[in-house]
Amino acid sequence: MKKDETTIEKKSDVSTFEPKIVAFLCNWCSYAGADLAGVSRFQYPPNIRVIKVPCSGRINPLYIIKALYSGVDGVLVSGCHPGDCHYISGNFYARRKFALLKKFLSYIGIEQERVQFSWVSAAEGARFAQIIEKVVGEIKRLGPLTYFCKD
């Protein structure tokens, strides 16, 4: 009974809806970029939960599907700009995987804004804040992801 109430509340009140977003950040660029955003005191919405990974190439598409299944409203994966990967080419491989995954998820009917990918370098604190703002805004507009997660 209690569970039902919370879902109804979640659905009806889109304006105050605060999405939960998992952000997979690579250790060498995007995580440092997020750190810089913090140190530089750039404001961004507090809806992301950061998970540090060694490289964007470390992201198994399974992790993204698992996150959505576990009840988050969106996923962001961020890594070094192409050519700047600490492991030389991890993000190039990742880019191919992401391209197919994003297309596939939107093909089967998951809104394409739910899963996003970006490049953020360690020097781009402001860019990180802007991207988070954009991602959170888009997912807020979509509302909660209710049709895939475990009940």
Next chain:
Amino acid sequence: MKPSEHEIINTVKKLLADKKIDLFIGYEQGTLPLRTSPCFLVNPDDSNKLIWNSFCANNLTVYLSRIMPNGKNKKFKRIGILCKGCDSRSLTGLIREKQIKREDLYIIGISCQGIIDSRKLLPQLNSDEILSIDEDDDSIIVKLKSGEERFKRNHYLYDACLNCAYPTPGEYDMLVRTAKYAPQVSVPDPAVKEFMGKPREERWRIFEHELSKCIRCYACRNVCPNCYCKECFAEQTKPTWFGVTSERSDLLFYHLTRIFHQAGRCVDCGACVRACPMNINLRLFTRMLVDEVKERFGYEPGLSIKEQSVLAAFEIDDKQEFMTEPEKGT
């Protein structure tokens, strides 16, 4: 006996007798009409069991990684196998992914005219008893108790066969030609295109509806030559990726991941669709990945042993229009 069958039997007999191969995998008549079974031969005298017709649906390459785990088997050092066009693409994938060595195989390729879908043909026979089945270039002749009936071959093919661009194997040691081979161009599947045109909510509704039929028998995985992992994510317990129930979200998780594991690897042989006891249209989703990989990377899996798998390679200037950029002016 058809000349193609004759040719296969003679070759296999000789190969087994000369100890060129230790095992041959082909087809034999199944116990039900319109069905064939995989057949494993070690004795040259059994070769007469082998058949070839338009009902030889199974993708036999699935057995290779089972018989030769880690690419080795002490008893069967060299295996002969009968391959249609699609099977040979699977095989090429297995060789490229280093599951099996090319030199351990003797491949008898056979140019295929398309396989008949018994699920499409059976309802036409009004549950009459089938006495025998024959075929020619463009029709299937079924002798029923009530008389003989001819069926247009093209109307009863598997969906995967309708759009097949490579019915003749690319990789073989010996090729048996059965039909006039007309090379086709692979084009995006019309069903995928149609599905793509639907609104998002409709697409999700169909996806959910199709896959909610699943009873989690894992036949789609077991029958797929690409699914050779020793431990599948579906059965991992540390960590457990998803629940073992047949609840909607667990079913969707399994299928989403299984289908995506086929990205850049699926050769569209249709084995998963044939194996599914619940008639789930899995091909609607796997085929999208085939088309997308071709459109985006200009790559078709299974055509050559030498080329790199699409996800194990990259180009510096791969398209990246899908990446999120900050809004301008902020």
